[in-house]
Amino acid sequence: MIETTPSPVLTKKDFVSDQQVKWCPGCGDYSILAALQTVMPKLGIPKEKFVVVSGIGCSSRFPYYMNTYGFHTIHGRATAVATGVKSANPDLQVWVITGDGDGLSIGGNHMLHVLRRNVDVKIILFNNEIYGLTKGQFSPTSPVGLKTKTSPLGNIDRPLSPVSVALAAGAGFVARSVDNDVKHLTSVLEAAARFKGSAFVEVLQNCVIFNDGAHNDFLAPANRKDKVLYLEDGKPLVYGAEGEKGLVHSGFAIDAVDINDSNRGQVLTHDTSESTGTLAWTLSQFDYPEKPVPVGIFRSVERPAYHEMAEGQIAEARKARGNGDLDRLLHSGVTWTVD
Amino acid sequence: MIETTPSPVLTKKDFVSDQQVKWCPGCGDYSILAALQTVMPKLGIPKEKFVVVSGIGCSSRFPYYMNTYGFHTIHGRATAVATGVKSANPDLQVWVITGDGDGLSIGGNHMLHVLRRNVDVKIILFNNEIYGLTKGQFSPTSPVGLKTKTSPLGNIDRPLSPVSVALAAGAGFVARSVDNDVKHLTSVLEAAARFKGSAFVEVLQNCVIFNDGAHNDFLAPANRKDKVLYLEDGKPLVYGAEGEKGLVHSGFAIDAVDINDSNRGQVLTHDTSESTGTLAWTLSQFDYPEKPVPVGIFRSVERPAYHEMAEGQIAEARKARGNGDLDRLLHSGVTWTVD
Amino acid sequence: MSDSNSQIILEPDGRKDAIDLESVTIRFAGDSGDGMQLTGTQFTDEAAFLGNDLATLPDYPAEIRAPAGTIAGVSAFQLQFASLDIKTPGDDIDVLVAMNAAALKVNLRDLKVSGIILVDDDGFGAKDLEKADYKTNPLEDGSLKAYRVVRLNITEHTVRAVEPAGVSAKNAGRCKNFFTLGMMYWLYGRSPDNTLTWIRKKFGKKPDIANANEGALLAGYNYCDTAELFETTYHVAKAPQEPGKYRRISGNEATALGFVAASVQAKKTLFLGSYPITPATDILNELAAQKHFGIRTFQAEDEIAGACAAIGAAFAGNLAITTTSGPGVCLKSEAMNLAVMAELPIVIVNVQRGGPSTGMPTKTEQSDLLQALFGRNGDSPMPVIAAKTPGDCFWAAMEAAKIAVEYMTPVVLLTDGYIANGAEPFKIPEISELPKIEVVHAEDPTVFLPYHRNEKGARPWAIPGTPGLEHRIGGLEKSSPSGNVSHDPENHQKMTLERHEKVASIQSHVGATKIEGCHEGDLLVISWGGTYGAVSTAVDRLLAEGKKVGHAHLRWINPLPNDLEQVMDRYKTILVPELNVGQLKLYLTGKFARKMHGLGKVMGKPFKISELVVHMNKLLEVRP
Amino acid sequence: MSDSNSQIILEPDGRKDAIDLESVTIRFAGDSGDGMQLTGTQFTDEAAFLGNDLATLPDYPAEIRAPAGTIAGVSAFQLQFASLDIKTPGDDIDVLVAMNAAALKVNLRDLKVSGIILVDDDGFGAKDLEKADYKTNPLEDGSLKAYRVVRLNITEHTVRAVEPAGVSAKNAGRCKNFFTLGMMYWLYGRSPDNTLTWIRKKFGKKPDIANANEGALLAGYNYCDTAELFETTYHVAKAPQEPGKYRRISGNEATALGFVAASVQAKKTLFLGSYPITPATDILNELAAQKHFGIRTFQAEDEIAGACAAIGAAFAGNLAITTTSGPGVCLKSEAMNLAVMAELPIVIVNVQRGGPSTGMPTKTEQSDLLQALFGRNGDSPMPVIAAKTPGDCFWAAMEAAKIAVEYMTPVVLLTDGYIANGAEPFKIPEISELPKIEVVHAEDPTVFLPYHRNEKGARPWAIPGTPGLEHRIGGLEKSSPSGNVSHDPENHQKMTLERHEKVASIQSHVGATKIEGCHEGDLLVISWGGTYGAVSTAVDRLLAEGKKVGHAHLRWINPLPNDLEQVMDRYKTILVPELNVGQLKLYLTGKFARKMHGLGKVMGKPFKISELVVHMNKLLEVRP
Ligand SMILES: Cc1ncc(C[n+]2csc(CCOP(=O)(O)OP(=O)(O)O)c2C)c(N)n1
Ligand SMILES: Cc1ncc(C[n+]2csc(CCOP(=O)(O)OP(=O)(O)O)c2C)c(N)n1
Ligand code: SF4
Numbered sequence A, B: 001m002i003e004t005t006p007s008p009v010l011t012k013k014d015f016v017s018d019q020q021v022k023w024c025p026g027c028g029d030y031s032i033l034a035a036l037q038t039v040m041p042k043l044g045i046p047k048e049k050f051v052v053v054s055g056i057g058c059s060s061r062f063p064y065y066m067n068t069y070g071f072h073t074i075h076g077r078a079t080a081v082a083t084g085v086k087s088a089n090p091d092l093q094v095w096v097i098t099g100d101g102d103g104l105s106i107g108g109n110h111m112l113h114v115l116r117r118n119v120d121v122k123i124i125l126f127n128n129e130i131y132g133l134t135k136g137q138f139s140p141t142s143p144v145g146l147k148t149k150t151s152p153l154g155n156i157d158r159p160l161s162p163v164s165v166a167l168a169a170g171a172g173f174v175a176r177s178v179d180n181d182v183k184h185l186t187s188v189l190e191a192a193a194r195f196k197g198s199a200f201v202e203v204l205q206n207c208v209i210f211n212d213g214a215h216n217d218f219l220a221p222a223n224r225k226d227k228v229l230y231l232e233d234g235k236p237l238v239y240g241a242e243g244e245k246g247l248v249h250s251g252f253a254i255d256a257v258d259i260n261d262s263n264r265g266q267v268l269t270h271d272t273s274e275s276t277g278t279l280a281w282t283l284s285q286f287d288y289p290e291k292p293v294p295v296g297i298f299r300s301v302e303r304p305a306y307h308e309m310a311e312g313q314i315a316e317a318r319k320a321r322g323n324g325d326l327d328r329l330l331h332s333g334v335t336w337t338v339d
Numbered sequence C, D: 001m002s003d004s005n006s007q008i009i010l011e012p013d014g015r016k017d018a019i020d021l022e023s024v025t026i027r028f029a030g031d032s033g034d035g036m037q038l039t040g041t042q043f044t045d046e047a048a049f050l051g052n053d054l055a056t057l058p059d060y061p062a063e064i065r066a067p068a069g070t071i072a073g074v075s076a077f078q079l080q081f082a083s084l085d086i087k088t089p090g091d092d093i094d095v096l097v098a099m100n101a102a103a104l105k106v107n108l109r110d111l112k113v114s115g116i117i118l119v120d121d122d123g124f125g126a127k128d129l130e131k132a133d134y135k136t137n138p139l140e141d142g143s144l145k146a147y148r149v150v151r152l153n154i155t156e157h158t159v160r161a162v163e164p165a166g167v168s169a170k171n172a173g174r175c176k177n178f179f180t181l182g183m184m185y186w187l188y189g190r191s192p193d194n195t196l197t198w199i200r201k202k203f204g205k206k207p208d209i210a211n212a213n214e215g216a217l218l219a220g221y222n223y224c225d226t227a228e229l230f231e232t233t234y235h236v237a238k239a240p241q242e243p244g245k246y247r248r249i250s251g252n253e254a255t256a257l258g259f260v261a262a263s264v265q266a267k268k269t270l271f272l273g274s275y276p277i278t279p280a281t282d283i284l285n286e287l288a289a290q291k292h293f294g295i296r297t298f299q300a301e302d303e304i305a306g307a308c309a310a311i312g313a314a315f316a317g318n319l320a321i322t323t324t325s326g327p328g329v330c331l332k333s334e335a336m337n338l339a340v341m342a343e344l345p346i347v348i349v350n351v352q353r354g355g356p357s358t359g360m361p362t363k364t365e366q367s368d369l370l371q372a373l374f375g376r377n378g379d380s381p382m383p384v385i386a387a388k389t390p391g392d393c394f395w396a397a398m399e400a401a402k403i404a405v406e407y408m409t410p411v412v413l414l415t416d417g418y419i420a421n422g423a424e425p426f427k428i429p430e431i432s433e434l435p436k437i438e439v440v441h442a443e444d445p446t447v448f449l450p451y452h453r454n455e456k457g458a459r460p461w462a463i464p465g466t467p468g469l470e471h472r473i474g475g476l477e478k479s480s481p482s483g484n485v486s487h488d489p490e491n492h493q494k495m496t497l498e499r500h501e502k503v504a505s506i507q508s509h510v511g512a513t514k515i516e517g518c519h520e521g522d523l524l525v526i527s528w529g530g531t532y533g534a535v536s537t538a539v540d541r542l543l544a545e546g547k548k549v550g551h552a553h554l555r556w557i558n559p560l561p562n563d564l565e566q567v568m569d570r571y572k573t574i575l576v577p578e579l580n581v582g583q584l585k586l587y588l589t590g591k592f593a594r595k596m597h598g599l600g601k602v603m604g605k606p607f608k609i610s611e612l613v614v615h616m617n618k619l620l621e622v623r624p
């Protein structure tokens, strides 16, 4: 549906708007902005066909910084607005920018439904495990015990796994990346962009002001190798500096083990299109620090997108009944003539 | 928290209100009403401590028919109101009655959050795969292709599995039952009632008017044995008239197979407290008719309930700072005296 | 006459003993399962076919199918048909068809003294009486002395009549509504032929059912011809109607059609984002069935998503609407405000019902007016238009859409349960008579500024996909004319006033107040929305009595016609009747600082003409 | 005097060269990271300690921390301190502290002619000027001739001063706000002692930081003592204040405290269901910190759930409230309507901000009044009370809670960003002075009927857990008095009117209109909410000029005082000033059908006293 005819070669600069970026210095949002500005020109899509829709939050200021069509909507509703944009004009590539509060607290329901419908929008959820814009309250992804302005004695709400929620909604493309690994982030966003159908990408993002270092324990470069599991389709599920740790089945569960000669053969292989989705689910439920934090594409399975089916029904109706004729419609039902 | 001191022996009749039941003759809602009226007197809880909260829908008329405290709220919000009821008065046993539209369409977000918080309410979701009260539109659980007033060419929205959504939300108790197996339904509701924490029960319910026979293919008594898998904790996952079919692992997936001598040993055993939740998830994603429809308790794992943690923090704060003293509070901060 | 000796001899009218009537109001009432809506609709179509003017009003229970025979389960359909121009389904009823005791119980109070009651004896067994809360059988205890009661065991007669069709006992009994319809056809001298054709078409695939229904219809008709149940038959002649092609239309159908027409006129794809809610759902149902027009109907997960998707679709260039009823407007209000700020064209349809809260979902009311005007945070001006009759919903929908796209603004269209479900004859317009809708899209990057206003105050509609017009909008205050986010104090005031002025400028479209009746005098009645028919008829009656009364029915409530204040000056007294506790009255008083009288009714029902007449006369007495 | 030869010799006041001033307005402005809020708060506390009357107003940017040095990143704190009774943080400012070029750019327009500008030279480098959009350096291009500019490289001085503390260069620079504070203390003859104590307490665990800040504070103070930067110092004497214990309080703090007090007075556990939103979040933050009162704060997933949880808690017997700002009220409106129908006591707090839509979240406005009154479907009466000053939020919160539980009704409490974030001295009441709150719960099953009203029109509050009172409520229309669902027409009208009457009857609590100034005369100014301070001061000025002006500040907007119409009669002209386009004016006009003048301001800022004075005088000239 997306037009890919050759057009003037675009560069990152083409996607930078004239508005001053107003995030805090050091905020993880900057690198996500840069990553998307890097990805867009690679897609062969004319600039005017991109639309970036957001809700409300620090992260949701994003569209102002993109030199594309953009819509900074209301809190939690970006996915719903984007559904309208894409349905009305399937020729556009629509991105949704949301936060952990915007997308999973107030906007959790629209998130569920946009994904189950497989509306062809690309969703980036900036997960800093905090409400940034309102100055530091716990969010639905904040860990239990986190002390914030509204949880002075520690958060008691168990966090959601955004990836699990996306999977339960039936999302076709579900991934996780991080703000401080630009290469990984760029590649994941590009894969999302090229996926046909709903694509959901959680990006672990640092809020330097209200939740600094939330992900440091595993994302700090020194910790990463031992604590992050990079998912690659068709590759063994291993991690550690030398790939010396890996995942193996253990009953219904998947365990993280030190690889040795006796279990080497049992190390599992990642499969983003595993039919039942069990692998993706199990990975999405990994408890850190008992298990590593999986990062990459959990699942990528295409099915007809919402607009294809909707447009298909329109075509079907037109085939069956001809193009709508207003005069005929007006005369439908019981009619009579007065002379 | 729930007081269980001996009180006058209650019977089903005590829970029947004086209001005429106004569901359509033959509606599946009747048996769910009867089942709950059977369960409540068994629990050893004084009648005045029950509260039944509902949203809007045919199913949500339920509280009017129960001789307990009841609140017929607004569409989709019963879980949120119930959260307030239980938090304000942890001594009550709070039930939530909702429909597939009420609980998963407009109310999907509150459903996610009440479950992740583990608010100690018992939720019964009447799943008739249709909007009854508004006279027959597709719902978030309607199958793809279902023709309704708003989907004359067939529904194109992929249905949610209520059980999967509940699991993704982290619900401790997740079960499914059916309107036409009173014994099963009663036992599941009783288990939910006795569970400490959020309990979620999907009940497959027949709407005789707008979606008659939606579940007949597997729930009609003649079909049930071969198509329904009754889940029992600690029992093998088998079904069929003679238990001749069962579930076995196959890679990441779980397959339904005919049991023979070579695979008999591999038949899986149900475990409602399986630590990672993978089994429950996989069962919740079973595609009918390739696989049987699992019915029973998918998962039952207790953790501290929301009110326990919330009250715990209040106790903690009181221990640290003494009971709140208004005069002291008024004098806190920067004060000075004018003479 | 000059020739005082003239003598006119009346010619026979072909019908021996028919009594001529100007208008008749019938109410068919029975259990939800008795098919009363169908019976009423068939009678309506026949009346339309014969050239009567008519208006109908269904009255469903809130439950889908409450227990059979109970008061909660009573379903009714009222129609008035007439040889003159009528505008309401009638105040009091001439004929009550009651298929059971509960139906009698609920509806009797609206029957005129010496009106006809036709009852199915089968519905008055001990059980039925009990369910209807009757201590004794009203058919026998003398309590119906004031009426003309016609009793018949309709069920039994029907079952016997349809025996040849060989249907099950249950299905046989179900045909009793056609038996009753046949009786009514006989009573009003109508032929069963059209209905027979309809039955054959409808049940073509189930010949036994078709035969049974046909049999019942004819049996009912013939039974009256034979038995001397009724003393006479009645004749209601053709009404004088403008020549043309007509159809029956309900308000919800008309609303749906109006938007389809608007999309054709604007050459824009129609997008509807909606969530079902009584009594608005049918608009969604209707449009979902018109996919061959390219219409996109999106059944959202809730009202918020419905409105937001419409906003997204408007941003992307569709003609976007969202339909709901009061509680849904609560939920949409934040999104409506986004449309105000983003200045995007959407139409929000509120089919009003009884409130507050869930209220009385199946009953009518006009109590969401102030919500439409003010139900959002901030100074948030929004044009509000209200349809006045079922057929007018067509024109109001088109007009709402036209204003939305031409002024780049959200517009609220108010209808109500009464006109949404009620039906009337609708003169089908020629396509060429439909209003033009001008849509201009920004195209030239060299002059494009997102909040640069044209002479109407509208900002440009620049559609994603247009090269060079990439721009960003949102809910934060916008800088004029760049559209960038601005927290500048002066800019905020400027933009606030510009938003107000844009809406106020729609006055040029609204035009002058339209007055029916006296253009000056003792009493001006100001009404809005679905009360038009009753108010207008009441005013006609007073005019006929020689009273100096004028009637201004407001189509646009925001903005108001610019001469309304001067119009008010021309009358001694002003009356504002509404189905609420005085909302338009408060608004008009607030606007014009002038005393006026309010007349409210909050019973989930339309005004009766008689109530209005009585009240207006009282006011005229006070200030003659 | 009789003795014309009298001679008064002034006694020295102990301060050699201090010039006496009645009031001073200072604005501290700098980058978000410069600590201006802290500086302002410290100065405020010192002024309070010395017995000045005072009022403060912070002005944050909408961004958390916009790029350093930019206009978007400017954060300011204004305070007025005085030797007389003041009610606003001041119109125009006497002293502007500008830590960088952007701060100067944004704030200069509010500086009085010949006011003092204290700038940190370090914030006026080439980069800074560019970020502030200055083509040339305003400190050098002569554009500041009208003011008294005091330049100093504060950053450099600070870094040097804190060297002994051994903190990092970055942390050293951060102390410049304390250096500046020291300078201001010197200029107004205040001792740094209290702030030194505060620093030691606050940074006790980080002694190097404590030392650095101490060093900076004293260095700034001493620098002024040595260098001849300012020509003189100023003295603002104690204000006459009622004796008693005082504290500084912001509106949001006061609101939170008011509800705690209400819960103590009502002997009810306080439940807050809320979702963060600017500028209301702090109420949630405050209450979350008071768990030892048994307070339950529930941070919900959205505003709808916050309101619904409050309703659930009210049903279960808690004193339940929900706090938000305008966009959140949109979302809560459906639930608010449920509370109207269920007749459950909750308080909905709306800390108003600039609208419509997301609008200007950090700016103040009064534009949600009509939304509070009418923003729900159906006839949905809701009491509305508005607080007038930061400290008054305490009393208004208590009163709202009292009315809610005593009348079994939802109540809206309106405050706004200005009074919510602004602070003033608050005379701490004795517990015994607090209003009583009477809560009665139904207990006796033999007389219990869910919708049986008491003399106030309130239905009984029957709490789940009470044996024998099991009952069901909901959003469908209720039968009076059984509470069962009812679709009966007469019952609906009866209940609709009863709901209206119940709210109207709160008039007996509201009492008569309170008038400041003349009780009859030429001009009546009617205000509401956070404009009280400015309007009241403006009226005082006119009174001082001998004008015949009265001021009626409305605390309750629904219901209005029952004598308001008669009060209006006593003046020739009425003026309604509001921070919106005329909402109270429309409402009052609608209620009383009387002409009045409106004065609107929609700039995200409070009224200036001078603006009001000018406008009132104009009106008085027209109608002398
Ligand atoms: C209806 C509504 N409710 C609340 C708010 C206030 N609000 C703005 S952003 C936000 C949460 C932001 O958190 P998140 O989505 O995680 O974004 P972040 O700032 O962390 O990027 C809230 C509560 C609002 N703007 N609108
Ligand atoms: C805010 C709001 N939106 C819409 C409705 C209309 N409505 C009432 S019930 C319902 C759906 C009911 O479906 P479900 O929850 O599946 O219940 P069922 O009737 O099937 O038991 C809808 C859309 C409403 N009452 N309120
Ligand atoms: S507050 Fe946090 S999330 Fe927001 S811009 Fe600053 S660092 Fe980023």
Ligand code: SF4
Pocket: B022, B023, B024, B026, B027, B028, B029, B058, B059, B128, B132, B133, B206, B207, B208, B209, B210, C064, C065
């Ligand atoms: S419409 Fe369906 S769900 Fe509703 S009462 Fe009737 S049978 Fe039950």
Ligand SMILES: [Mg+2]
Pocket: A057, A099, A100, A101, A126, A127, A128, A129, A130, A131, A132, A139
């Ligand atoms: Mg966040």
Ligand SMILES: [Mg+2]
Pocket: B057, B099, B100, B101, B126, B127, B128, B129, B130, B131, B132, B139
């Ligand atoms: Mg349903």
